Amino acid sequence: MLNLDxxxxxxxxxxxxxxxxxxxxxxxxxxILLKFCGVVLYEPVHDHRGKQLKTCFSNLFDKNDRGFAGMRKGKMYNEASAxxxxxxLEKSYILGEILFKALESNGGQI
Structure with a gap:
């Protein structure tokens, strides 16, 4: 049982x-996330699952006062959503993003 008191x-x-x-x-x-978005956010079904998942995720965890009824967002929210x-999200997308950030912060030098 969850204790949320x-x-x-x-x-x-x-x-x-x-x-x-x-x-x-x-x-x-x-x-589960896609089904949730389909019911709650009325997200249309795309052919490309990765793109649909990213759109769904962005709508739920948006940092611009959308997602979760525009609850107050701060450092904790941003870290948790990340x-x-x-x-x-798919591993290839996440790993590509991490690699890009690493290369970008290193000035493109390997």
Whole structure:
């Protein structure tokens, strides 16, 4: 049983997401997220699963006062959403993004 006494609504959202998504394999996390977006956000179905998953994720975890009813966003929110993004989106996309940031911060030198 979850003990959510004294937790803010922001903390509750992250706890519930963790309890739902962490035990699942990456593929199932993405499928659950897509189904959720289809029902709640009325997201159209795309042919390219990766693009659809990224759009869905962006709408849920947007840093510009959208997603989760525009709850107050700060450092904790940004770090948590980045963690969930790494847990849910396809590995090739995430690894490519990490590699790009590493190369960019190093001035393109290997």
């Amino acid at each position: 004294g937790k803010s609504s922001r903390e509750t959202i992250w706890i519930l997401l963790a309890k739902l998504l962490v035990p699942l394999p990456r593929w199932d996390r993405g499928e 963690l969930y993004e790494m847990m849910i």
